[in-house]
Every structure is written in structure tokens, then in C-alpha cells.
Amino acid sequence: MTTANQFRAMAPYIHEHRDKRVIIMVPGQAIPEASSLIHDIALLQALGLKVVVVHGYRPQLDALLSAAGHQPEFHDGRRITPAIAQAQVLAAAGATRLQLEAALSQGMPNSPMAHARVRVVGGNFIQGRPLGVINGVDMQHTGCVRSIDGIAINRHLDNGDLVLVSCLGHSLTGETFNLRLHEVAQKLATTLNADKLIVLGKHWPTTVDDQPLHELAASDLPELIERIDERQRDALRLAADACNLGVERVHLLNWRQDGVLLDELFTRDGVGTLVYRTAYERLRRAEARDIGNLIELLKPMEDSGFLVKRERERLETEVDRFVVVERDRTLIGCAALYPLEEQHAEIACVAVHPDYQGGDLGDNLLHRIEKEAAHQGLTHLWVLTTVAEHWFQEKGFEKADVDALPSARKALYNWQRASKVMVKTL
Ligand SMILES: CC(C)(COP(=O)(O)OP(=O)(O)OC[C@H]1O[C@@H](n2cnc3c(N)ncnc32)[C@H](O)[C@@H]1OP(=O)(O)O)[C@@H](O)C(=O)NCCC(=O)NCCS
Structure with missing residues (x-):
């Protein structure tokens, strides 16, 4: 296809997505390899999408904890964050965030980011609270989302900024809590009434009996979740919750696939698993x-x-x-x-x-x-x-x-x- 024809084929999708609010969940694991993903995020912004990137920092934190001689501790699948590990949590979140900011600030000539001017903003958008004591185990500085300042985020999006959110929440007491990436992504999507939540992971599209599932109704998920690979379940639960709380579309995409964001959003069939809302x-x-x-x-x-x-x-x-x-x-x-x-x-x-x-x-x-x-x-x-x-x-x-x-x-x-x-x- 000629370049002109490629543009023409993409045009309906460019029009469709303009001004849409999109939350992109980037796990910490993807970040060291994320340079082309970042170029594509910058391109989405240039094409008029209102983008919020929420990032994790799990492997970065594990590395810092192990360098400091702390054993990561978990209870019921959740990390326990003791006060002595707070320095590593802040360092991991801060360094990962700065790495993303730097990548979004590139602009070398002859690179995909040439002439891109992405204004990245962040702030105290997420209020957290302690998760508390779960079955007798004090989760300490592991927290959950209490509220999200959607008004402030929307103001930045309307101003053409890209909002970058780390999985940390500050509480009214001035403490900082380590939050779960899935929870922050889902709550951002529902608070902002996002048109799309894009969940980047390693194991998608979701498959059943080795057949990839390209489109799923949220109402079919509870039954399906029991039948799929364990590693895919969390993402489908996240998708089901987000759809049930009002998000129209959740795209599960494999970040290892080059160009996955563009192929998903600007082609007719997409390349990931799309979960759409049907519930009432x-x-x-x-x-x-x-x-x-x-x-x-x-x-x-x-x-x-x-x-x-x-x-x-x-x-x-x-x-x-x-x-x-x-x-x-x-x-x-x-x-x-x-x-x-x-x-x-x-x-x-x-x-x-x-x-x-x-x-x-x-x-x-x-x-x-x-x-x-x-x-x-x-x-x-x-x-x-x-x-x-x-x-x-x-x-x-x-x-x-x-x-x-x-x-x-x-x-x-x-x-x-x-x-x-x-x-x-x-
Ligand atoms: C209490 C319960 C029914 C609330 O249901 P819900 O659908 O989440 O409630 P709403 O959406 O109306 O309210 C959500 C708000 O309540 C807060 N909230 C939820 N549970 C709370 C609790 N146990 N204590 C204080 N606040 C609570 C949430 O943080 C949220 O507040 P925010 O928006 O200011 O952050 C639900 O949490 C539940 O089923 N709890 C377990 C059963 C129980 O304890 N029932 C009461 C005994 S009869």
C-alpha cells in the first residue's frame, strides 16, 4: 500500500479517537524495553488523544530491595511495604517515572520523536489510605486508592498535557502508600470516565484452547476467567471491573509486540484482546x-x-x-x-x-x-x-x-x- 493509501486507511480511526480519554497502563517490566512504545504514545498524543500513562515499578523495586538486603514480603498476593522499605519504594517509583519523562522528552532529528513536544505533568492526583490489617497481617505502607482528583487531571488533559501517574498515593496524614498498578489504572479509568483503558502485559491476547480471543463482552468474562491461563486472569478481572464501572472498552495488548498501540487503534481488526462493556x-x-x-x-x-x-x-x-x-x-x-x-x-x-x-x-x-x-x-x-x-x-x-x-x-x-x-x- 502506498503511504497515501495507508493514511487514508487510518483516517477513520484518527477521526474516531481524537479527543478520546485513554488510560495506558505500563508495567514496570516493560519500561526498560519501552522506547518504541514511548514513541507511539507520543504519536497518540499528537493525533489528538488525551493520554494518561500510569506506570508500575515492581522489578525496579525488587532490585533496590535486594541491593539493600531486604527480602520482599507478600501476603495474599500483595506486597507488604514496611517503613524501612519506603526509601526503596520512593526511589523505584521516582527513577522509573523520570526514565519515562526523559523518554517522552526525546526529540533528536531523524528519530520518531523529532519535533514532538510532549508536556508531561504529574502531581498529587491520587489520595491513598492504608490497606490495613488483612487476616492478622499488617500491610503497613501498602495502600489502596481513596480518591482521584479527576478535575485536576481533566484540566491538564484539556490543556494538551500528557498526565503521568505513579502508583503512589498520599494520605491526609502526609504518608505515602504503595498502590497496586491494576487498581490505580482501573480507578483512573472510571474516575475520568475514560473511553479506553489500555492494559499492557506480556501474555495477551488472551487465549482459550490455544485460540486467541480478539473480542469479548464483559458479561462473558466471569465464566471465561475460570477457563483461561492463570497469568491472564488478573487482566481479565481488571477489564471486567473497569467495564462494569462504566469504561466502554478495555484493550489488552502485548508490549513486546512492536507497534502494538498503533496496530490496535488504527486498524480494523486490531491485534490484541478487546473487552467491551455490555452490562446493565x-x-x-x-x-x-x-x-x-x-x-x-x-x-x-x-x-x-x-x-x-x-x-x-x-x-x-x-x-x-x-x-x-x-x-x-x-x-x-x-x-x-x-x-x-x-x-x-x-x-x-x-x-x-x-x-x-x-x-x-x-x-x-x-x-x-x-x-x-x-x-x-x-x-x-x-x-x-x-x-x-x-x-x-x-x-x-x-x-x-x-x-x-x-x-x-x-x-x-x-x-x-x-x-x-x-x-x-x-
Ligand atoms: C459498606 C458497603 C456496603 C459500601 O458499598 P459501596 O458500593 O462500596 O459504597 P458506595 O459506592 O456508596 O460508597 C463508596 C465510599 O464509601 C467508602 N467506604 C466503603 N466501605 C467503607 C467502610 N467500611 N467504612 C468507611 N467508608 C467506606 C469508600 O471509600 C467510598 O468513599 P470515597 O468515595 O469517599 O472514597 C460495602 O463496602 C460492603 O459491602 N462492605 C462489606 C459489608 C458491610 O460491612 N456491610 C455493612 C454492615 S450492615
Whole structure:
């Protein structure tokens, strides 16, 4: 094909992608070999895409930790970041980031970056919080994303800047937490309402029975995840979560493939695995047929002690007290309303599947229960919770004494469980 014809063939894709917000997740492993990838990222920017690059630094950190004589420690697949390793975390993240910045600043004549002027910006866009103690193990400076300053990032994108984000989050206490690349990428994509999330890895396109999968509906992923290679599962989970939280397209691309970004975005068939969003959700009253799925949803939270265990027989008699959120025939959230004396009632079993938390489902369930309670003429809504006190506080519940509970409920209060008692006047 002549150059002119190549341009013509690409033109529809250039028009389609202009002004689209794209999050590109670059693992630390890819960075030493990333020079042509960086040229292509700069080209995407020049073609009018609004690009956020989020990078990891796992091998860089492992090397620094081992040079300093620290053994990397993991719990449940997550790195534990002790205070003494903080210097290495900051050094690994900082050096990797600077390496990317330098690569994006190249401009030698006769190189693909000639005349490119990429303005790279960064900042305290990510607020983190400690992951806490997981099954008795203190994860120390390993954190999770608390919030993302989407307004500031969007302002930079609209200004034509490329935003570069490292997997670090600062907390209100002034501490810095080591975050997980997948989580930051997914939250960036959902907060910015990104049009695309591009996940670079080594093992994609995803294959089943040695056949590459080029296009997948997000709703098909839960079943598929069980059947694919272990190394590909994390990325598919990330893709499923991002789509479920509103991202339209997630592209899984192999960074070892030269030109992979351009071949994926500017050709008809692409070269990676595209996951597209299809999901929809429905809030409705639970029915007897939901009991099995309710048990499945609640069991992990009961096992972790967040919720009181409910036997199947009890659920069978109480199922009509529940409202549920259904997405693609899967229950992903629930809440129940139990009448107490007079105009008092208790909201119980508020639960959102961990993959869908942070997407306002908990808020929607609570809103639905409150509306229903108000409709029934109830005036006081009680809740007993062990781990979500602040969440209910932010929804207008106030702390109360066990003694203030309606008497029949107080008689059943489990002192050993020591739940916090809270109430909201409707
Ligand atoms: C509590 C729960 C229902 C919230 O569901 P959700 O869909 O994530 O909630 P929303 O999207 O409405 O709210 C997300 C916000 O609540 C915060 N949040 C989530 N769980 C929290 C908790 N346990 N304590 C304090 N804040 C919490 C999130 O950080 C987020 O805040 P931010 O946007 O300011 O960062 C969910 O975390 C859950 O199922 N927890 C386990 C079961 C449980 O403890 N249930 C309550 C006992 S009845």
C-alpha cells in the first residue's frame, strides 16, 4: 500500500479517537524495553488523544530491595511495604517515572520523536489510605486508592498535557502508600470516565484452547476467567471491573509486540484482546429463586466477620425483606429491612460484591431501603455494624447506645460481636 493509501486507511480511526480519554497502563517490566512504545504514545498524543500513562515499578523495586538486603514480603498476593522499605519504594517509583519523562522528552532529528513536544505533568492526583490489617497481617505502607482528583487531571488533559501517574498515593496524614498498578489504572479509568483503558502485559491476547480471543463482552468474562491461563486472569478481572464501572472498552495488548498501540487503534481488526462493556444493572426486590445467589454473595463477608451469618432456612423465610442489585443475572449487592417495634426498623445485610464496591451501589441500596421505610411510615432506621460505621455516618446515621435500641432488638444484641449501634431519623 502506498503511504497515501495507508493514511487514508487510518483516517477513520484518527477521526474516531481524537479527543478520546485513554488510560495506558505500563508495567514496570516493560519500561526498560519501552522506547518504541514511548514513541507511539507520543504519536497518540499528537493525533489528538488525551493520554494518561500510569506506570508500575515492581522489578525496579525488587532490585533496590535486594541491593539493600531486604527480602520482599507478600501476603495474599500483595506486597507488604514496611517503613524501612519506603526509601526503596520512593526511589523505584521516582527513577522509573523520570526514565519515562526523559523518554517522552526525546526529540533528536531523524528519530520518531523529532519535533514532538510532549508536556508531561504529574502531581498529587491520587489520595491513598492504608490497606490495613488483612487476616492478622499488617500491610503497613501498602495502600489502596481513596480518591482521584479527576478535575485536576481533566484540566491538564484539556490543556494538551500528557498526565503521568505513579502508583503512589498520599494520605491526609502526609504518608505515602504503595498502590497496586491494576487498581490505580482501573480507578483512573472510571474516575475520568475514560473511553479506553489500555492494559499492557506480556501474555495477551488472551487465549482459550490455544485460540486467541480478539473480542469479548464483559458479561462473558466471569465464566471465561475460570477457563483461561492463570497469568491472564488478573487482566481479565481488571477489564471486567473497569467495564462494569462504566469504561466502554478495555484493550489488552502485548508490549513486546512492536507497534502494538498503533496496530490496535488504527486498524480494523486490531491485534490484541478487546473487552467491551455490555452490562446493565437492576435494583429489585429479592425472590425465592435468589436464595442460592444471595448465599454466594454473603458467604465471603460472613466468613470475614463483616456480616452476621444467616442460615439458608432463615434466608428462605426472610428473602422478601431483601432488595438486590442484579447485573447480567448475577447478584452483586443486597440490603434488607426488618421491622422492629412501632415505627422503628433495622437495615441489615448491606453488602456489595468487592468487585463492584465504590460504584455507588451501596448508596443506591440504602436509598432504596430508606424510601421503602419512609413509604411504610417508619420514622427510625437502625443499623448494627462492625466495620462500616464511618460509611453509615456519612449517610446521615448517628451513633447511639445499645440501651437506646427498641427493647426486643436490644434483648437480641450480641455483646460478644460488639457491633456499633447507629440510627437515622427518616
Ligand atoms: C459498606 C458497603 C456496603 C459500601 O458499598 P459501596 O458500593 O462500596 O459504597 P458506595 O459506592 O456508596 O460508597 C463508596 C465510599 O464509601 C467508602 N467506604 C466503603 N466501605 C467503607 C467502610 N467500611 N467504612 C468507611 N467508608 C467506606 C469508600 O471509600 C467510598 O468513599 P470515597 O468515595 O469517599 O472514597 C460495602 O463496602 C460492603 O459491602 N462492605 C462489606 C459489608 C458491610 O460491612 N456491610 C455493612 C454492615 S450492615
